[in-house]
Amino acid sequence: MGPDPGSASCHVAELRQTYLLEGASNAASVGLDIGGTLCKVVFFEPDNAVNGSIPSAQYDREVEVDTEGPGVSGRRNECQDSPEGICGVSELRGRVNGQRGAALRTLVEETNLENSRSSSSDHSRQLEDGNGKPGSENVQNGAEGHDGVAGTSRQETSGGNILEESKWGSPEGSEQPPPRKRDGGNGDRASEDSSEKDRCRDGSGGGVDDVENLWMSSHEPIVLPGKGTLHFKRFETWRVEDFLALTRTHSLVSRDKVIGATGGGAKKFAHVFHEQAGIQLRKEDELKCLLKGIDFLVRHAEDDSFEYEIDAYRGGAIQRPLHSPEHSDDGSGDDRRQHKAFPSGKGSLARGIRSSSLTRLGAALEGAEESAYPYLVVNIGSGVSILRVDGRHVYERVGGTSLGGSTFLGLVSALTGCKTFREAIAMAAGGDSTNVDMLVGDIYGGDYTEMGLAATVVASSFGKLVQPGGDGKVAASPADLAKACLLMVTNNVGSLAMLHAKAAGVKRILFAGSFLHGNKVAMKLLSVAVEFWSKGVMKAVFLRHEGHAGAIGALLSGLDEAFFL
Numbered sequence: 001m002g003p004d005p006g007s008a009s010c011h012v013a014e015l016r017q018t019y020l021l022e023g024a025s026n027a028a029s030v031g032l033d034i035g036g037t038l039c040k041v042v043f044f045e046p047d048n049a050v051n052g053s054i055p056s057a058q059y060d061r062e063v064e065v066d067t068e069g070p071g072v073s074g075r076r077n078e079c080q081d082s083p084e085g086i087c088g089v090s091e092l093r094g095r096v097n098g099q100r101g102a103a104l105r106t107l108v109e110e111t112n113l114e115n116s117r118s119s120s121s122d123h124s125r126q127l128e129d130g131n132g133k134p135g136s137e138n139v140q141n142g143a144e145g146h147d148g149v150a151g152t153s154r155q156e157t158s159g160g161n162i163l164e165e166s167k168w169g170s171p172e173g174s175e176q177p178p179p180r181k182r183d184g185g186n187g188d189r190a191s192e193d194s195s196e197k198d199r200c201r202d203g204s205g206g207g208v209d210d211v212e213n214l215w216m217s218s219h220e221p222i223v224l225p226g227k228g229t230l231h232f233k234r235f236e237t238w239r240v241e242d243f244l245a246l247t248r249t250h251s252l253v254s255r256d257k258v259i260g261a262t263g264g265g266a267k268k269f270a271h272v273f274h275e276q277a278g279i280q281l282r283k284e285d286e287l288k289c290l291l292k293g294i295d296f297l298v299r300h301a302e303d304d305s306f307e308y309e310i311d312a313y314r315g316g317a318i319q320r321p322l323h324s325p326e327h328s329d330d331g332s333g334d335d336r337r338q339h340k341a342f343p344s345g346k347g348s349l350a351r352g353i354r355s356s357s358l359t360r361l362g363a364a365l366e367g368a369e370e371s372a373y374p375y376l377v378v379n380i381g382s383g384v385s386i387l388r389v390d391g392r393h394v395y396e397r398v399g400g401t402s403l404g405g406s407t408f409l410g411l412v413s414a415l416t417g418c419k420t421f422r423e424a425i426a427m428a429a430g431g432d433s434t435n436v437d438m439l440v441g442d443i444y445g446g447d448y449t450e451m452g453l454a455a456t457v458v459a460s461s462f463g464k465l466v467q468p469g470g471d472g473k474v475a476a477s478p479a480d481l482a483k484a485c486l487l488m489v490t491n492n493v494g495s496l497a498m499l500h501a502k503a504a505g506v507k508r509i510l511f512a513g514s515f516l517h518g519n520k521v522a523m524k525l526l527s528v529a530v531e532f533w534s535k536g537v538m539k540a541v542f543l544r545h546e547g548h549a550g551a552i553g554a555l556l557s558g559l560d561e562a563f564f565l
């Protein structure tokens with residue numbers, strides 16, 4: 001039974017139900033990215049004017065549901081679904097010019113805001129109860145607008161293994177993502193996380209009770225003017241049958257519908273979708289979809305990609321590598337000059353974060369000398385895939401590592417007993433990894449000057465847990481352990497990213513994947529590491545919809561791309 005009509009609780013329940021089904025009940029198209037840990041869902045809700053008239057991609061009508069995606073490792077993929085073949089820069093410019101007129105804007109719908117406001121405070125309480133960590137709220141509210149390490153101004157290091165960012169320079173709460181067209185960017189992040197706590201019940205009985213806790217997040221919708229809205233959801237992959245129950249209960253997907261799906265789960269669960277919900281999955285390769293989604297976000301959602309303005313935070317704490325000039329002059333002078341345009345020192349992150357150079361290059365492709373390509377994509381999901389991207393449809397998986405997001409979450413869970421990713425991130429933000437990690441200073445008693453390794457460089461992750469000759473007692477709290485896990489995984493990814501970036505000769509590294517969700521510590525570490533090791537030549541770029549690019553790509557794969565131009 002639902003709440004009494006007219007009561008305040010009824011109003012809230014209606015809002016929550018709207019939120020639960022937001023974008024789904026009117027969805028004309030669905031894209032799924034069924035990963036090892038999380039299933040990302042994108043619903044496309046067309047505007048009334050175009051409802052029912054979304055053109056499908058040709059192969060959507062000739063779907064082969066058992067089509068294998070192209071292999072990933074070590075293969076070069078050249079415009080497999082592109083009539084143009086390998087995309088030259090001039091071809092790219094022509095297409096981009098045509099697309100810029102359809103620049104998208106984003107907004108937060110009232111229901112999202114409503115839920116985020118009420119539920120984020122719920123979760124704040126939960127975290128405080130659970131951890132007693134002041135500052136948890138800062139972190140759990142996500143990457144945008146909250147540091148989570150405010151007040152801890154430990155040193156950065158000169159090595160690739162950044163110990164901790166220091167003096168990011170902004171007053172608490174002043175850090176903001178790139179300028180947004182509408183208020184509510186932070187509400188979006190809050191709502192993502194808050195929905196883990198703020199579960200939705202519709203009280204109408206049936207299958208919804210089984211799936212009331214399904215959605216974990218709702219990223220900010222992306223509005224395509226005159227076309228419709230993309231809505232974003234996530235759930236844990238192990239709950240795929242609950243998702244199917246939801247689709248059945250609310251007829252979200254008609255039984256004969258074929259929907260675009262990617263990620264390993266598109267293969268693994270294909271029969272489950274078919275048997276339990278009559279849904280056929282049109283399987284698409286996960287890396288192809290990832291790049292398709294990134295390409296879409298970078299080109300169309302102007303403020304979805306962003307980078308940190310490192311100069312604003314350097315504060316002299318980072319030591320340059322040996323023999324490196326203070327400012328490199330290798331032809332990347334433009335980037336450096338742009339840095340100078342930003343305030344240094346204690347500037348707010350509103351000024352410290354800016355829209356990404358990829359987006360700016362996309363916007364400036366007409367007549368621009370410089371192409372956005374090549375760039376590197378480092379997708380930090382359960383594991384990590386690293387791709388060199390040379391064009392819209394030209395890419396190669398150049399590497400990867402099994403030390404990824406699930407390594408972090410698994411280790412922190414095992415070491416501290418924490419239950420959720422958000423809790424793990426919040427713990428880590430409040431920890432002191434120097435109680436766990438062995439530093440160069442622990443070994444040398446100071447800097448290893450000859451090799452340019454500062455005393456604060458992590459010499460050995462978790463190295464202090466072994467203290468030969470000691471009493472075996474290590475003064476490491478759960479938060480310290482969580483922080484050491486976060487640094488270990490992030491620094492390792494950063495180190496690999498830099499090696500591949502140098503080998504590939506790229507200037508930009510785009511980091512994606514849900515590991516970065518609300519994970520400001522990791523994003524800052526990666527930004528500093530990229531800046532430091534490249535002597536300022538390379539930039540780390542991030543996405544607001546950090547984990548949803550693959551699902552966007554899966555959705556777009558079933559539609560005529562011209563519809564979105």
Ligand SMILES: Nc1ncnc2c1ncn2[C@@H]1O[C@H](COP(=O)(O)OP(=O)(O)OP(=O)(O)O)[C@@H](O)[C@H]1O
Nearest residue numbers: 035036037038381382383405406421513514515517
């Ligand atoms: N609410 C959450 N629950 C669990 N993990 C989360 C959550 N939010 C962020 N994460 C992080 O995101 C990671 C999963 O990222 P992502 O969804 O991009 O990968 P995936 O698609 O599941 O994995 P893969 O691509 O390797 O198959 C987790 O390992 C964890 O570190």
Ligand SMILES: CC(C)(CO)[C@@H](O)C(=O)NCCC(=O)O
Nearest residue numbers: 264382383384385399400401402
């Ligand atoms: C297996 C995938 C591609 C699944 O998304 C991903 O988890 C990954 O890239 N893992 C790392 C595998 C490696 O060691 O290269």
